[in-house]
Amino acid sequence: MKSVKLGTGLAFWGDSIRPAIEMVERADIQYLCCDHLAELTMSILNKQKSKRPDLGYTTDIIPFLRGVLRKCHERGIKIISNAGGANPESCAREVVKLCQEFGLYGMKVACVTGDDIMDRIDDVLAQGVALENTDTGQPLAEIRDRVTQANVYTGCEGIVEALENGADIVICGRVTDAAVYLGPMRYELGWGAEDWELLGAGTGIAHCVECGGQATGGLYSGGWDEMRNLPSLGYPVTTVFENGEAILSKTPQTGGGVTVGTVSEQLVYEVMDPANYLTADSVADVSQIKLDQIAPDQVKISNVTGKPAPATLKVNMGYRAGFVGEAQFTYTWPDAVKKAKAGLEFLAERLKQVDFKASETRVEYIGRNSMWGPELVANPGEDETELDEIVVRFAARCPTAEDARKVFTESVPLYNNGPAGASGIGTRPPIKELFGIWPCLIPREFVTQKVAITEVLQPEEVAA
Template structure:
């Protein structure tokens, strides 16, 4: 019988429920539990936390997950691959080692994959000719250099392969690609070369199918959410991968949700741009020939993807401080609630103008009407609406300007249109962070692995 490897998607983002992963360890018969915790904004948050406390900077939910899952993983020989290291992989590994000791677990190896943090290298790389120009606007990095909070490159699976080859039971990464969490175990298990583009391309499609957890099994499903049962106990996806990279996608037995062509088709087109040129750190994948075949209840075979040489550059996301948000929200009641809310905004904007208010951007939304669609839809005034909630937000250069938004809104209680409420107390000021996307030639990036033994 040919070898297969069962990969389980344990987490899809920081804050995701840990229960699907724990249930998967209990009854999913998986070989690897792969946990994705990171998004673009996540790295900015984690970097800010590490600046405040050098021991932080990782996603703490990995400890909640492992408290429930680690004993079962050790008992069954399930290896764990996670990017919960975020801005502090060493710190995450130390905490995981401490948890293992607390649980009475010994004899395991925890690998730390490094090489994604470019923050201390930026000046040197600039001197070497890496310009870090903004991918979207073409602006030079000098536009935000003095406001940078972090810089992380999306690395591939090479470090994970090395860690598993060294006997790691848990592999803790920083900003590897989501796909790398799955390609690493497959390259290790099947002995694929780093330039086995066909298999890597096929496996990338499999990884993409399951990397977002519940999105593959009925979560966020637009095509039939009303007939998808058990969402409150949604089972996360499992890929049983063959040596040629093809796979059967299923989910934890006895769990809620669904795995069928419809649910997987939605996931396959998520965030890929050109399906014939899906760029990752490890391979340029071609999804255009993918075939999905239902072979049983909650079982779909995925075939037909291919791959080509990996891109010459890797993506880098840098975070930078982008001012403060000043915001206020208030409610107007019937009659003419929408008209009164609009007049309330006019009142606020005129007061702000008289106060010399400075902002680089403002936003007005009417909750329940245009908060998601903004100006792309026209909502007629209905004098019989029972109530309207309106929110005003502004991107301000400093805290003093941000405070003006609330200060100038308070007189609405007594001086604006009748029937207002809900302004409440002064909201805490929030600092804004923005992303600077750019590229770096891949020859500048080398991953390394450290090992912690418990």
């Protein structure tokens, strides 16, 4: 039976590159698949691009490739990545330059675009597509003038086309997390664009491994203290068979573990209705999935299926939504809680004096309820007089960066002018701009992926 062996390279922007380096040395993979994009990432990348037109991709792809590229070239391992983010063309150019620097002439670098509809929003609206928020039903008009980015979660079609044309490295914009795995599955296993059950199976398998170490023992809650050598965690190595089953393993001689438990935890991660896992390529059904431990660190995945892909594709727009200002400070015994509350009053009064504006504020006590807030865990009481220390975090959502900055500047006097026993006030924090996410739908016929392939040439050939 035909099969393909896929390795998980990176699972998010900024992920460690060591697991991939170990994988290309020790595991006999054919593809290294990397998902760099989370919901907020596209907004951040677009902001970078607006300041510097050559940026807007996840720059971690370059050190990543520096670490794995020679070995991948030597062993014929192809690399599929959505590091292109908001600027796939620029990313692909940098990748070509790196190949030239390494002297890897003849390699083919593909660039897959077509997901960015920012310049077409008004045209799409004019054609009767409402682009209303799928979570809230609100019309786009509510935030239209604040939209900074609009990208469609596109499928694996462009990746398949790139591979058919001999690409060694495929750089994409916003393709789905699953697509960077499903593309090579389709290409290698001969699955058609309408083999819904197989595409659903492939999507479910991709979901199991797209978060890297989360499937191989990272964050494993079922027995976190049983997982050995987490600092050298191995990332998933997955053999996918043409019948839609797979064996999930990891790089040999690495930390962590692959068990039915670790894979189950990843399977339920960020899934809504498991019988209807909507993606651009299919509607996967993982509700009846079977996981079997067939050997140490080997789990067989079966009984995943799928249905026809939806007629619409998901669009994520990002819109400007103000700024966050934060302050943090610590008080110690005696009367740590009373002092913390006096410190908060001090800050509130000073903010009032400078005409501070915020749409929402939040107080959390770190070590007590910072994960739960007062909604679930009560704030410390003033009767808790023997507490050794208490850490206060104050955060505010503000209309302007100037207001957000005031949170910090007005908390600084707590060092010298406020209640006794204060410390840990911190250095100047960056002011964080907020982006709201606007999920909406677009009919699939509005979106066409484009594939451009560049062959890496020697400098003199380029000149000629």
